[in-house]
Amino acid sequence: MSSIPDERTTIQNPVLRGFNPDPSITTFRGDYVIATSTFEWFPGIRLHRSPDLAEWTTIGHALDERIAFDLAGIPDSGGVWAPSITVVDDRIWLAYSVVHTMDGDDLDARNYLTTSDSLDGPWTEPVFLGSRGFDFSFFHDEGRHWLVGVQWDHRPGRPSFSGIVLEEYLAEEKRMSGDPRVIFRSDGLVEGPNLYKINDTYLLTLAEGGTGWNHGVTAAQAPTVLGPYRRDPVSAVLTSRDAPGLPLQKAGHGELIRRPDGALFLAHLAARPVLHEGSRYSTLGRETCIQKVEIDGDGWVRLVAGTHHARTLVPVHGGSGGVIAPTEARPDRVVDDFDGQLDVARWSSLRRSPSSFARIISGAGLEMVGGQSSSSLFGQSLLAQRVTEHRMSAEAVVDAQPTTTRQSAGLVLWYDTQGWMSLQVTRADGAGRIVQLVTRTGDTTTLVAETEAPRGPVRLRVDLDGPDAVFSVAGVGAEPKALGAPQAAWKLSDDFGDRLRFTGMFAGIRADDLDGTGWSATFPEFSIHHR
Incomplete structure (x- = not known):
């Protein structure tokens, strides 16, 4: 049982303010931990720690010169995309993509895994996981390790998104199995996939609508990890696309985390735009927020507030409330x-x-x-x-x-x-x-x-x-x-x-x-x- 304290706190979003996108969340030795994307900035993969989901401290980064981390020549907004942080047998697994090219139909990404028994490192030399696409995350189930991510199609005249692909990772051999399966398709781009097992049902959460104003979180279910997956009948678990006046815009790209008492939360990205002549501009970039969620009677994840809109203030215990205007930031x-x-x-x-x-x-x-x-x-x-x-x-x-x-x-x-x-x-x-x-x-x-x-x-x-x-x-x-x-x-x-x-x-x-x-x-x- 985790020693994470069960204090009465209120989450004030964003919990990670400024450029801290694509949050991946886990628990490690009594703390919650979030890893966020860093793109072309060095060091790579920002790490944050909290005892209660409300108060967060940035503790450093995972990728630096100690593991020959090199971003020379990386284009603007290329580099380290969407890390995935998980814990296996008290050891941290950190998967990530390094995007070298994103030019029209072409996208060159190399995916890696590094591990450590401490948030302070040292981190192991990265294991190469392939170049099929990006936004890969690990799912660990009954001793097996699965990698799920976006498969990219470079061929002219075809949709660039060619499905969410699942492949087993053979940990003892430090290699992929070589047997990828497409488990989910969509007419539009879906990304940021994460797998969970809830009440013997496999839940696949997905980011949809791009990472701009149309962003959102959707989901799919299956009886086995390989599918078949059926889509959530609700169009979005979380989105702000239908409410341009909300303080938290671009809400999407979420990961679930369960508290020791069973309460469920969703870490996701959002943006607080500034207005110029009536148009919105996200100068601060995409930030990290946390919402309280629950599983309904059909096994789908839903915000406890009874809406699909991100809230600025989230009671950690009880109460659903509505959207609350942001409070003044502390000096x-x-x-x-x-x-x-x-x-x-x-x-x-x-x-x-x-x-x-x-x-x-x-x-x-x-x-x-x-x-x-x-x-x-x-x-x-x-x-x-x-x-x-x-x-x-x-x-x-x-x-x-x-x-x-x-x-x-x-x-x-x-x-x-x-x-x-x-x-x-x-x-x-x-x-x-x-x-x-x-x-x-x-x-x-x-x-x-x-x-x-x-x-x-x-x-x-x-x-x-x-x-x-x-x-x-x-x-x-x-x-x-x-x-x-x-x-x-x-x-x-x-x-x-x-x-x-x-x-x-x-x-x-x-x-x-x-x-x-x-x-x-x-x-x-x-x-x-x-x-």
């Missing part, structure tokens, strides 16, 4: 003076380890060796933290002495290589330093404004207020002054443009040295304040 200000080890539970880097370009210098701060351009898929020097609320301020103090116009360092709001805003110290064509506000939208890079840099270290600031961001500059100890007009932060979102975008907004610091001379800049301090 949260975190200051890094870089005196000690870099906290990789909060900081992430793009496609490579921060150890390859950053080091802490006692008494001085964080030194970053300049990297490649903001378009690079290989060698950028960028460290950033998730933006978790629509109102946020971030400040960076940078001590940089660029010697050419091809060297710069500063503060950045980042979505991906085609969506960012940078306030950077660089060199003017003549003598002297300047501060520039530069933005990138799609294929266009724009110099918004520039000013002479103050002497000494420079304090750079961004204030996010819903769809807009204001950038400011000052010397250390002086009052910041705005540079340029408010910028369109709503463009740094999943929903801007016509490309697939799956991540979220980050605030951080970067250094560029386009000539690769080894030039560096130092950051004595960085702070971020969510409101």
Whole structure:
């Protein structure tokens, strides 16, 4: 019996705020554990722990250089998709996909399994599970291990989704059986499959409708693990597609977890959009929420609230209630003076380890060796933290002495290589330093404004207020002054443009040295304040 405490708590959604999508949930040694997708960000697979489903702590990541984890060349919104975390004989199993290509009909994904007897690692060298598709999860049943996931069809003129496929994994031989079975088909794309056995019936939960505004969770049942599976007569267990005014949108991609007393919960993703001229933009990315569910008399999973809409406040014990408006987020200000080890539970880097370009210098701060351009898929020097609320301020103090116009360092709001805003110290064509506000939208890079840099270290600031961001500059100890007009932060979102975008907004610091001379800049301090 688990030692998870049975306290009277209320879940306030999202429980994991900011970019934390595709939650996979399990229990391990008295705690609940969630793993979330990280895509092109390093380290890979974010891990979170809770004693009660309500209060969560991010404890680190599973994939880093210790197991030769390499994201070089991974496209925007490629990389690590939809991990699956399960526990077998007191050992953690973590399956995941690394997507290398998602171009039209083509999708190149490699699927892996790594295991550990501790959330802190070490994790084993990954076992290759094949490249049939993505969103694979493990189901363990009477000593057998099944892998269920999306099968992709690359052939022109055919639907890309060709079914949910099930195949046995032979643990002792560390290989797949080679006997895959398609167990579920649909006219449209379904993904994120998870298998459960409830009262001798096999329940297959599925994500449907894409991961945008039409997203939802549906299900199917079968008498045996191989089927045949019949679809839930209700169109969606969970969705917000019919209620665009709800605070939690894009609700879908869910996994079930049972409490020791038998109560059942569903961890799922959702998004809190911001409005710009009447349109919705998910600047924070897709976040993790938890709903209370139950099994009805026919064996189907249903929200206890008697609806298919995600709720912001969820009583853990009793009560169904209705949709409750979100409460004001608690103030949260975190200051890094870089005196000690870099906290990789909060900081992430793009496609490579921060150890390859950053080091802490006692008494001085964080030194970053300049990297490649903001378009690079290989060698950028960028460290950033998730933006978790629509109102946020971030400040960076940078001590940089660029010697050419091809060297710069500063503060950045980042979505991906085609969506960012940078306030950077660089060199003017003549003598002297300047501060520039530069933005990138799609294929266009724009110099918004520039000013002479103050002497000494420079304090750079961004204030996010819903769809807009204001950038400011000052010397250390002086009052910041705005540079340029408010910028369109709503463009740094999943929903801007016509490309697939799956991540979220980050605030951080970067250094560029386009000539690769080894030039560096130092950051004595960085702070971020969510409101």
